[in-house]
């Protein structure tokens with residue numbers, strides 16, 4: 259029986275459980291004259307109370323409902339702020355769109371995990387805290403945008419290039435989401451080292467067009483974001499770092515997939531490419 263099963267609430271208790279609660283109070287506090295329904299014992303109120311929230315528990319990286327709700331809330335604020343920037347300041351429209359896109363990306367990571375891998379769901383499912391490198395890359399991209407906008411505002415005017423970048427970003431987001439919705443429980447944010455029961459090789463849908471559609475999506479989302487922000491330095495750096503990251507990751511992941519699925523994966527790999535530049 260779980261603790262929820264034993265939870266005592268005034269609305270749900272029956273006459274007999276009310277009697278038991280009264281007996282409990284009388285046994286533990288023989289001089290008490292308290293009314294059972296208005297003053298339940300401390301042990302009962304403790305079980306019915308929500309956990310106490312202090313600011314110290316928010317954003318401390320722990321997998322608590324408060325942190326998960328706070329991450330969701332702040333992603334909503336980021337999306338709202340981005341939409342406001344894009345609408346109010348057309349000269350830096352792409353910065354606003356970037357904020358919206360970033361919020362949508364992280365929220366969709368959580369939503370897809372909640373839908374298809376609820377047993378793996380945690381604060382990490384937002385994929386916000388996965389590495390310091392990731393934070394540094396976004397910080398560098400934003401810094402480049404702001405510095406160049408300050409020094410050469412004319413360079414940053416939205417136009418054809420930023421529209422192409424936005425389109426590439428949207429294609430990346432779509433590929434990533436379709437991949438997660440297609441692979442369902444076979445998808446996980448961590449590379450599986452051992453084959454879990456039920457893990458099936460997915461080769462249909464978007465997986466018949468490219469072998470690693472979620473990596474394709476992540477790659478082109480990030481490249482598109484830097485084209486959209488008209489950031490030449492970050493674009494070159496992102497292309498290099500992402501190539502190295504996904505090249506190594508795919509090499510290891512495919513080693514595990516061949517262990518799990520043998521000849522079926524070898525055949526699949528020989529007929530379907532990655533569509534990520536320089537990664538076969």
Ligand SMILES: C[S@@+](CC[C@H](N)C(=O)[O-])C[C@H]1O[C@@H](n2cnc3c(N)ncnc32)[C@H](O)[C@@H]1O
Pocket residue numbers: 437441444445446447448449450458459460461465469470471472473474511514515
């Ligand atoms: C982060 S997901 C990435 C999946 C895939 N590389 C992609 O980009 O869409 C990593 C997990 O997906 C699993 N995986 C990768 N390709 C798969 C496929 N074609 N069918 C089933 N599972 C796959 C791996 O075993 C790994 O645990």
